[in-house]
Amino acid sequence: MATIVLKHVAEDRTNDREIVDTGAAMFGLGGDNVHCGVCGREMMHDVPIRTIKVNLLYRCAGCGSLNELPPGA
Incomplete structure (x- = not known):
């Protein structure tokens, strides 16, 4: 399990990608801890984000910013 800090994406740079609202937090059954x-x-706890094959954007419930998995994560 690793700690991953997502990369901020400006609202005008979404390129029509699907946006996932993580709510208070997303919890998984094994994986990484993911931060805005x-x-x-912390937006996700024990979520295998690196195995998700879709290029999603994640909205932080704390500050409202959009984030993506950084290259090489």
Whole structure:
């Protein structure tokens, strides 16, 4: 399990990608702890984000910013 800090994406750079609202937090059954690239809030806990094959954007419930998995994560 690793800690991953997402990369901030400007609202005008979404390129029509699907946006997932993580809510208070998303919990999985094994994987990484994922943090917002703007405010640092933990958005996902034990979620295997690196195995998700779809290029999604994640909205932080804390600050409202959009984030994506950084290249090479």
